[in-house]
Amino acid sequence: MAFLEEIQEIKMRVVEALKNALPKGCVLASDEECRPYECDALSAYREKPLAVALPETVEQVKEVLRICKAHGTPVITRGSGTGLAGGTLPLQDGIILGLSKLNKILKVDPLQRIAVVQPGVRNIQVSEAVEPHGLYYAPDPSSQIACSIGGNVAENSGGVHCLKYGLTVHNVTSIRVLNMDGEEYVFDEKDDGVDLLALLNGSEGLLGVIVEIKLKLLPKPDAAQLVMAAFQSVTECADAVTAVLEQGIIPAGLEMMDKFSIQAAEDFAKVGYPTDAEALLLCEVDGSFDQVQVDAKRVADILTSKGAYEIKVSQSERERIALWQGRKNAFPAVGRYSPDYYCMDGTIPRSKLAYVLEEIKKMSERYGLRVANVFHAGDGNLHPLILYDANKPGELEQTEKFGGEILNLCVDVGGTITGEHGVGVEKLNSMCHQYHGHELEIFHGIKEVFDDTGLLNPGKAVPTLHRCAELGHMHVHNGQLPFGHLERF
Amino acid sequence: MEQRFKQMAEQIKDAAAENKTLQIVGGGSKVPLYDDAEVLSMEGYSGVLSYEPSELVITVRAGTTLEELHQVLAEKNQMVAFEPPEYGNSTIGGTYACALTGPAKPFRGKLRDYVLGTKLLDGQGRELNFGGKMIKNVAGYDVSRMLAGSKGSMALVTEMSLKVMPLVEEVTYRIEMPECDAIVLMNKMAGTSLPMSGGAYYQGHFYYRVMGEHPKQTNRVGVEAVDNSIWKILNPFKPKLEPGQKLWRLDVESTNPCIDGTIAVGMGGTRRWVASEHKPDHPYVTLWDDRFLPRHNDGKGVKKIKQGLKKVFDPHHVFKDL
Incomplete structure (x- = not known):
């Protein structure tokens, strides 16, 4: 009880200070007002925040940070709340710093091909705003109509085009960041020495609050063509992708679906996917008119020679978009088969795909939970969707265990636990499998350099050494247990 | 090589115990040797550890020469797309330490964009692994990319995995015109769908490089096709200077107007080379006298962060510290 009373008292003081500092309506404190902020897109994890602050200016953000530092209140920075790993899960004694009102595109320079934006600007807004200049912003996470640029930088978001056009880190040239004292830093690509701009990308809100971002814009390609190919086995399909890349073609998009996903997507979107296929490949080439014509034909030829039994090449922009519809709706399509689904985000070498899918199938039988797989075949990012029912007691826990097993498998075949969704709270245990004690110690060291208060998004992204020790994941080198001074349970 | 790795770890541990300073040296093509430091040589710590052309990833030891790296990749029709400059016996480790990128930077990205993972020894001689061999990987802070440019002052990077790209056919065109006009034109062209991979200005000509299939250029007035040698002249750039002049490397916005004393414009306008006696008045200037010294122009806050990370x-x- 004492703890709750203490929280209540701090809450009153913090809320009062915030209300004094921010305009009317910018501080939410009642249960009802805070409810929408209890979770992000990983809705299985929920917590009520102490309050929600929605500043309208950078100066107000600084004020919020100073208040929180003075009261020792954790700050969880949030954009649109579309994160899939619980990176903005609230803390009972922490505030949500929502940056959705910092939503202005401050500058577009078409000649220089850059846009300067505030963190709350939605990803799609940038491309829409620069479209008249024949430009666009390349990273396109599937949540791009809702997700914010600030969140994209925090997670180093990807998208279906990142094999060719890169992740967020490749498309950001400068950021303005605040620390817990409200002090400002600029990390720019022109800086000398250690690359702090790269470090901040994907730092999940633990190192600073990003308040301004300069983005690189690209000219829109003249043309794009989609080649759809059906295969009788996953191995054949993966080998065909290998052949395309070996021939020196870097497709703009390269998506693969397994049988379950194909059927679900076809059921949902009715786009003419061959439902008898074991694997379906969508390969998009883009660029100048001349290059696209050459590449689309080469891709179709390679895929045919590698065993594709049905090939369709889009003949119009309408057809190209229609063929994408199935894949783009794959998640909700699969979701219709089950009350809930859990999306995983491991990355594996393509050569291990058939093996990994076979192992997942075995796990699926063992756990009695169905799985659909979609795969960014170009960059090895595998998204197994585990179907479950949260209302059945214990099924979520089983699903999480299943998911954890998949991620460990990804690491064991030479991959990683997260390609684009981030660690958040969801993959803390899996981090213990991927990294060892010394590396985690370095991560904690980096955090402390940027935030010695430990108040910025505490408990996310990097597991404590305790946690890993408890899980039994501590890496023992030459028989010496690292961190011998730590208590272990 | 395993033995060598252990020796390097021992050398670091010994130095830590004896309060000695180590200077990491690769091919010795860039940074000069300092008397106050013991050399930790990476020479010969070389070789390709794994190479999967279809996964677009190569893993090499840091002492691998650029020459060897280019050769291995070319056999599979691939390349390191950031075009590292060759200073003679340059290694990939030294290139990474100095974060050096070539003319395609605004079009294909810079060195750190291609870094996927590193194995390193920290200042306590501990082996650490960051990132991996995956093009997409957001688990943990991106230490591998962060250390690009750290000039061996934070850790000894012993191995790295790099994303590689297919070799592309490139052709170069040039137009005679004034520098200021060329800067505007190279920006304008980079905003079109022409697949450019280079834009520069040198000795009265605007040069641009195009990759793959593209519309015919030489039917435009004043455009002539030339060979690709200009990109080697500018990367690494080693001009003959007048007595008393120094070479300054400026990193600017691509549309920055002409700067006095400029003798070459590279990287689509983002790189300016100025020959002058005095330091140009600009925020991102480096004295480029073959010593690759840092600028030391960080603000107080950033300096503190870097010291903390060190x-x-x-x-x-x-x-x-270099």
């Missing part, structure tokens, strides 16, 4: 990786201050 302590995290190298608490006993074993590695020489």
Whole structure:
């Protein structure tokens, strides 16, 4: 009880200070007002925040940070709340710093091909705003109509085009960041020495609050063509992708679906996917008119020679978009088969795909939970969707265990636990499998350099050494247990 | 090589215990040797550890020469797309330490964009692995990319995995015109769908490079096709200077107007080379006298962060600050 009373008292003081500092309506404190902020897109994890602050200016953000530092209140920075790993899960004694009102595109320079934006600007807004200049912003996470640029930088978001056009880190040239004292830093690509701009990308809100971002814009390609190919086995399909890349073609998009996903997507979107296929490949080439014509034909030829039994090449922009519809709706399509689904985000070498899918199938039988797989075949990012029912007691826990097993498998075949969704709270245990004690110690060291208060998004992204020790994941080198001074349970 | 790795770890541990400073040296093509530091040589610590052309990833030891790297990749029709400059016996480790990128930077990205993972020894001689061999990987802070440009002052990077790209056919065109007009034109062209991979200005000509299939250029007035040698002249750029002049490397916005004393414009306008006696008045200037010294122009806050990070990786201050 004492703890709750203490929280209540701090809450009153913090809320009062915030209300004094921010305009009317910018501080939410009642249960009802805070409810929408209890979770992000990983809705299985929920917590009520102490309050929600929605500043309208950078100066107000600084004020919020100073208040929180003075009261020792954790700050969880949030954009649109579309994160899939619980990176903005609230803390009972922490505030949500929502940056959705910092939503202005401050500058577009078409000649220089850059846009300067505030963190709350939605990803799609940038491309829409620069479209008249024949430009666009390349990273396109599937949540791009809702997700914010600030969140994209925090997670180093990807998208279906990142094999060719890169992740967020490749498309950001400068950021303005605040620390817990409200002090400002600029990390720019022109800086000398250690690359702090790269470090901040994907730092999940633990190192600073990003308040301004300069983005690189690209000219829109003249043309794009989609080649759809059906295969009788996953191995054949993966080998065909290998052949395309070996021939020196870097497709703009390269998506693969397994049988379950194909059927679900076809059921949902009715786009003419061959439902008898074991694997379906969508390969998009883009660029100048001349290059696209050459590449689309080469891709179709390679895929045919590698065993594709049905090939369709889009003949119009309408057809190209229609063929994408199935894949783009794959998640909700699969979701219709089950009350809930859990999306995983491991990355594996393509050569291990058939093996990994076979192992997942075995796990699926063992756990009695169905799985659909979609795969960014170009960059090895595998998204197994585990179907479950949260209302059945214990099924979520089983699903999480299943998911954890998949991620460990990804690491064991030479991959990683997260390609684009981030660690958040969801993959803390899996981090213990991927990294060892010394590396985690370095991560904690980096955090402390940027935030010695430990108040910025505490408990996310990097597991404590305790946690890993408890899980039994501590890496023992030459028989010496690292961190011998730590208590272990 | 395993033995060699252990020796390097021992050398670091010994230095830490004896309060000695180590200077990491690769091919010795860039940074000069300092008397106050013991050499930790990476020479011969070379070789390709794994190479999967279809996964677009190569893993090499840091002492691997650029020459060897280019050769291995070319056999599979691939390349390192950031075009590292060759200073003679340059290694990939040294190139990474100095974060050096070539003319395609605004079009294909810079060195750190292609770094996927590293294995390193920190200032306590501990083996650490960051990132991996995956093009997409957001688990943990991106230490591998962060250390690109750290000039061996934080840790000894012993191995790295790099994303590689297919070799592309490139052709170069040039137009005679004034520098200021060329800067505007190279920006305008980079905003079109022409697949450019280079834009520069040198000795009265605007040069641009195009990759793959593209519309015919030489039917435009004043455009002539030339060979690709210009990109080697500018990367690495080693001009003959008048007595008393120094070479300054400026990193600017691509549309920055002409700067006095400029003798070459590279990287689509983002790189300006100025020959002058005095330091040009500009925020991102480096004296480029073949010593690859840092600018030391960080603000107070950033300086503190960098010092803090140094302590995290190298608490006993074993590695020489460069």
